[in-house]
Amino acid sequence: MNKIVSNILFSIFLIFFQAMFLNHINFMSFVNPYLYIFLIIYFPLKTNRSIFILTAFLAGLIIDFFSDTHAIHAAACLCIAYFRTYYLKIFFGMAYQHQVVKFKHLEFKQNFLYLITMIFTHHLILFSLEVFSFAHLNIIFKKTISSLIFSFILVIIFFEFFIKKSR
């Protein structure tokens, strides 16, 4: 019970941190890190999947309300929440199917690939929906790759501090 409360508080902190500060960094006038997907990437593994999908949707929708985007964050979060099971199967294989994967004990190498795929999927969907035109594929990829680097650095720092540390 205690852990659920602390997880909820941490999620609220992440969402506010994203909406208040990270959304306004605008490095080179278009690059923003998206740290809040941390809570979807490292959502507890044993939770009911429907609840997980709904939580991800809500988290995205709150960010949408803050940043006046029209449900693009919600859609992107929804997609990575749904695809996460399949990514976990691909990257952790047997260990995931026997339910012995623990985020605390992840090696950097395994974690790296999983993280990059999740963040890339999220950013690609996010920016495709935002730009919403095939004529501007270069903008989509420019934004995706540059934000990916920043998001990855922030997420890995948070991972080391909050998940590895609690081992």
Add this chain to the structure above:
Amino acid sequence: MQRIIYFLNRNKELILFLSLLLFCFYLNISYNQYNKSKFINSSNSFFSFFFDKKRNISKYLDLEYQNKILVEENSKLKKQLFNDNHEIVGLPKQKNFEVTATSVIKNSYNMQYNFLTVNAGSSEKIKIDNGVISSNGVIGIVDKVSEKYSRVISIINKNFLLNAKHKKTNFFGVISWNGIDPKKVQLKDIPKRANITIGDSIVTGGNSLIFPKGILVGTVESYKLDFSENYIEIEVLLSSDLRNLDSVYIINNNNFEEIISLYE
């Protein structure tokens, strides 16, 4: 029947996922296509409350720069007053327009559809379709109003259109944004015979009821013929820096409803 229930139960995550995704697409596409969806916006008081609090903390960090802007504007207005030059009136002198000063509490310029939130709302008599300008030029148009806050469509929003003219020759065109550079907008539909040089001013035209005539939008940076080769497309360098905004003015046209009612 049992099979249907079994099927639904087995695929409940997929169904949940697809239905929520469809809902997201509906919101997104209805905004992009018809400019209509106003369900999601940060001008409602719950979300704006936090931006307001943040501004209260962070406004002190920027005071020097904002002061400089205000002093510059004051000196510009003083100069106009002493020279009594009616042609370059930055703000309207007739009673047709009312001006409310307010400040930006949330700003974005990194997306394709950018919005600002300002802390003045219906209690300050702000209405939908009021114009918003800074001391340097046009910022946007109010698009949603709550009691204390309102949301503004920024000039760098792909759904934003504005009637504007080339100041020297008085040729009219339409301002829109292609989504690439937040410092530049595009002015289209200027006839080929217009004599345009780089550095000319682009100002609002009198055709729109929202802005008074002659408010600066920007200067010509470059121009080229468009694909039909009959019209010129101008790259306009915005005179107001959308990336650093604090004090803005909201303009309300008192005759707006009367004129609109003529067209209905």
